[in-house]
Every structure is written in structure tokens, then in C-alpha cells.
Amino acid sequence: MFFFKKDKEEKIFSPIKGSVKPVTETPDQVFSQKIMGDGCCFDLADGLVVSPIDGEVTTIFETKHAIGLTSKKGSEIIIHIGMDTVSLGGEGFTALVKAGDKVKVGDPLIEVDIAKIKDKVPSMVTPLVVTNLGEKKIILEKEGPVERGEHILTIN
Numbered sequence: 001m002f003f004f005k006k007d008k009e010e011k012i013f014s015p016i017k018g019s020v021k022p023v024t025e026t027p028d029q030v031f032s033q034k035i036m037g038d039g040c041c042f043d044l045a046d047g048l049v050v051s052p053i054d055g056e057v058t059t060i061f062e063t064k065h066a067i068g069l070t071s072k073k074g075s076e077i078i079i080h081i082g083m084d085t086v087s088l089g090g091e092g093f094t095a096l097v098k099a100g101d102k103v104k105v106g107d108p109l110i111e112v113d114i115a116k117i118k119d120k121v122p123s124m125v126t127p128l129v130v131t132n133l134g135e136k137k138i139i140l141e142k143e144g145p146v147e148r149g150e151h152i153l154t155i156n
Contacts, residue, residue: 008136010073012153013105015052016126018045020146026127028083036078037129038138040153042146044124047112049079050148051103052128060110061086064093067109075155076132081112083123092117106149130155 014020019042026032026041051069058076059068065085069077081093092113097103118124130138130153139154146152 008073008156010053010071010075010155011151012039012075012077012128012130012155013052014042014146014148014150014152015049015079015109015128016042016044016146017048017148018146019043019144020140020152021143022140023127023129026083026125027123028127031080031127031129034129036127037131038133039077039127039129040140041125041127044112044114044126047114048108048148049081049110049112049126051105051107051109052079052152053077054104055102057097057099057101057103057109060095060097060099063088063090064095064110065090067095067097069103074132075130077128077130079109079126079128081110081124081126082117082121083125084121085117088117088120091120128153
């Protein structure tokens, strides 16, 4: 008789078109020191942010600068668009989903008018972190140019 180990590995896909790098390169210590969790960060090529997982929208910040998602496997993910963007009070951000919405990889989440806000904040670097890893580890599968929907992280 064969016993198969339940697949606990989880793949996270790029929510952004641009360039991906380790989260330690985020210009904010809360993210770069992994205080919020582990993951990666992006330089944006455009302003569309899509779902990196199949799951549910758990939180859209009132200022629309960040979104929380929970995957079907229970991973809690935050995408924080730019640094100090909360200070914009929602200017330049359009939420395309609401808390409670079910999403699949590639579903549009937020649009950001980069041209309108980039000169009003210190950086547009956008971290994606998994906040509830526990004993699990993140593997950054790719660095450099990335398209939305490419496999970028593995949780195991």
C-alpha cells in the first residue's frame, strides 16, 4: 500500500508587471527586516495589481494603498503599494474588489495611477509578504523582470 504525503507546498504568482527582488531590498525596515513577514518586492512597470493566489480578499485598506488576501491553503498575504502611500488618503488608487470577494490568480485587484502619485511618496517599491508563515519558509523563485501571473514564490 502506498501513502502519499499531502502537498503542503504553495505557489505564489506575480501580481505585478515589472521587476521582482528579495523583500530585504524594500526601502522600509518593517518590510526589509521581515517584521511583517517574508516575501519579495517589486518595481512597478504599470499600475495594475492582480491576485497572486486563488483565495479571498480579506482586507482593503481604506486608503486603497494595500490589500490583504488569504489563499485557499490559509496563507495570509499583504501587498503594500509603494512606501508611505497611506499619506495620500486614497489619491491615485482604485480598488477593483472588496473584502469577502473570491479571487483567482490574475484577477484585477487595484489600479494605481503611478504618474499621479510617484512624486508624492519616497518610493513606489511594492512589497508582497506572507504574514503567517510560522515554521514554513519562502523560496524566491525568480529575480529580475517579471510578468503578471509568473511563479515567483514557493511556500513550504
